[in-house]
Amino acid sequence: xxxxxxxxxxxxxxxxxxxxxxxxxxxxxxxxxxxxxxxxxxxxxxxxxxxxxxxxxxxxxxxxxxxxxxxxxxxxxxxxxxxxxxxxxxxxxxxxxxxxxxxxxxxxxxxxxxxxxxxxxxxxxxxxxxxxxxxxxxxxxxxxxxxxxxxxxxxxxxxxxxxxxxxxxxxxxxxxxxxxxxxxxxxxxxxxxxxxxxxxxxxxxxxxxxxxxxxx
Amino acid sequence: xxxxxxxxxxxxxxxxxxxxxxxxxxxxxxxxxxxxxxxxxxxxxxxxxxxxxxxxxxxxxxxxxxxxxxxxxxxxxxxxxxxxxxxxxxxxxxxxxxxxxxxxxxxxxxxxxxxxxxxxxxxxxxxxxxxxxxxxxxxxxxxxxxxxxxxxxxxxxxxxxxxxxxxxxxxxxxxxxxxxxxxxxxxxxxxxxxxxxxxxxxxxxxxxxxxxxxxxxxxxxxxxxxxxxxxxxxxxxxxxxxxxxxxxxxx
Ligand code: HEM
Ligand code: SF4
Ligand code: FES
Numbered sequence: 001x002x003x004x005x006x007x008x009x010x011x012x013x014x015x016x017x018x019x020x021x022x023x024x025x026x027x028x029x030x031x032x033x034x035x036x037x038x039x040x041x042x043x044x045x046x047x048x049x050x051x052x053x054x055x056x057x058x059x060x061x062x063x064x065x066x067x068x069x070x071x072x073x074x075x076x077x078x079x080x081x082x083x084x085x086x087x088x089x090x091x092x093x094x095x096x097x098x099x100x101x102x103x104x105x106x107x108x109x110x111x112x113x114x115x116x117x118x119x120x121x122x123x124x125x126x127x128x129x130x131x132x133x134x135x136x137x138x139x140x141x142x143x144x145x146x147x148x149x150x151x152x153x154x155x156x157x158x159x160x161x162x163x164x165x166x167x168x169x170x171x172x173x174x175x176x177x178x179x180x181x182x183x184x185x186x187x188x189x190x191x192x193x194x195x196x197x198x199x200x201x202x203x204x205x206x207x208x209x210x211x212x213x214x215x216x
Numbered sequence: 217x218x219x220x221x222x223x224x225x226x227x228x229x230x231x232x233x234x235x236x237x238x239x240x241x242x243x244x245x246x247x248x249x250x251x252x253x254x255x256x257x258x259x260x261x262x263x264x265x266x267x268x269x270x271x272x273x274x275x276x277x278x279x280x281x282x283x284x285x286x287x288x289x290x291x292x293x294x295x296x297x298x299x300x301x302x303x304x305x306x307x308x309x310x311x312x313x314x315x316x317x318x319x320x321x322x323x324x325x326x327x328x329x330x331x332x333x334x335x336x337x338x339x340x341x342x343x344x345x346x347x348x349x350x351x352x353x354x355x356x357x358x359x360x361x362x363x364x365x366x367x368x369x370x371x372x373x374x375x376x377x378x379x380x381x382x383x384x385x386x387x388x389x390x391x392x393x394x395x396x397x398x399x400x401x402x403x404x405x406x407x408x409x410x411x412x413x414x415x416x417x418x419x420x421x422x423x424x425x426x427x428x429x430x431x432x433x434x435x436x437x438x439x440x441x442x443x444x445x446x447x448x449x450x451x452x453x454x455x456x457x458x459x460x461x462x463x464x465x466x467x
Contacts, residue, residue: 007393011457012457076435083392083393084325084391087323097438098438099437102438174436176454178436179457180459182454183455
């Protein structure tokens with residue numbers, strides 16, 4: 001199967017799942033924004049995305065996207081380490097136009113995963129999960145309020161967003177390159193779009209977290 | 217202006233493929249800045265031979281930037297600090313008096329060290345043999361106007377064809393990926409009508425040989441294109457991906 005056996009196929013899987021995750025975080029940040037403007041609106045979204053068949057299906061597809069992306073990322077990185085060999089250069093310099101993020105995607109991804117585990121325990125494990133088990137749950141706003149009233153939460157979230165920003169600034173245009181949709185003209189445009197998109201998403205996430213900490 | 221500089225050369229010495237290697241320092245005195253890097257190594261080797269020591273093994277051939285034989289990872293850059301130039305096109309005026317210049321071989325699992333600074337780049341030949349050619353007889357040259365080729369395509373094909381197969385892209389890549397080399401070879405044919413006929417077969421054969429030989433997966437860091445002495449562009453890699461994915465989806 002060429003999606004597992006060939007390097008270009010594996011990169012396609014990485015690119016498709018990566019772009020899917022970019023779309024997901026974009027929707028996520030927009031839904032959070034509702035909580036700033038309308039508590040009722042946010043509660044409505046939360047109950048809409050509760051234990052309904054479409055929300056469960058969405059969750060499963062999303063989880064699959066994450067799992068495939070993460071499994072492939074470890075797999076590809078291990079293969080790349082082996083291809084590179086054990087002998088490191090004594091002196092090695094990063095050329096000016098090589099992004100730092102591009103060489104540290106796995107580390108950045110692992111930070112994002114750690115953040116996600118904290119985040120899932122704080123929200124998903126108290127919202128969709130108990131609802132699936134048939135328990136009664138509080139409306140969405142309740143969890144935002146209780147979570148962000150703890151002082152350690154905001155710094156942890158900000159670290160997660162910074163890692164995500166670095167990951168996305170490279171990942172976004174890299175995915176287009178992996179899928180073959182790139183050329184000398186679009187390369188610079190896509191790099192610019194990567195930066196703008198990642199900045200909007202991560203900045204909004206950060207503003208929301210700060211808002212929930214201080215304004216609620 | 218020519219002047220003389222003195223510096224310390226820190227060179228990787230390794231007696232054979234399986235031997236343990238290590239750095240050795242050589243003080244260099246009064247080297248004219250108009251000396252090329254390889255001439256400077258020749259001077260050192262003469263001194264070593266006179267002293268009865270083993271000279272440093274390094275690859276070189278044309279010494280004018282066209283054969284792709286010279287390598288050397290100098291001060292953290294494949295082909296040294298100059299951009300768009302091979303090691304044989306590098307001159308000592310790039311360096312300063314009193315500096316320590318570190319010279320290492322290409323380091324990548326697919327390019328094992330033969331001796332000192334010499335590595336085995338046969339893997340590239342094998343990838344080429346897997347499909348980097350046009351397999352039918354093109355016959356005699358026809359009138360240039362018989363097959364019309366857009367200027368942009370011709371230019372890009374020509375640019376891709378300037379790849380000399382030196383392996384600096386692999387040496388620069390933290391993933392040990394050969395994608396820039398393979399994509400240049402795929403592109404130089406895919407862009408022209410004569411190469412187009414076998415494009416799908418070629419890209420599949422070359423990628424599968426590349427994977428088989430243990431080169432890494434490209435994560436688009438772009439160090440390859442930044443260090444390539446022939447300025448092969450990153451867009452070739454996107455073209456290779458496109459050619460490969462289209463070929464696979466058609467199957
Ligand atoms: C919401 C979270 C995430 C988003 C939006 C995202 C997005 C992306 C995108 C768009 C790419 C580029 C794909 C390509 O170059 O073809 C990528 C690559 C990568 N991601 Fe993620 N990712 C996320 C989470 C993760 C996690 C959790 C990990 C690992 C633990 C991870 C590890 C990697 C690695 C190692 C690469 C580079 C692999 C390669 O290019 O070969 N990512 N990501
Ligand atoms: S792409 Fe550039 S660095 Fe790579 S082999 Fe060709 S000329 Fe050398
Ligand atoms: S010796 Fe031929 S390219 Fe440098």
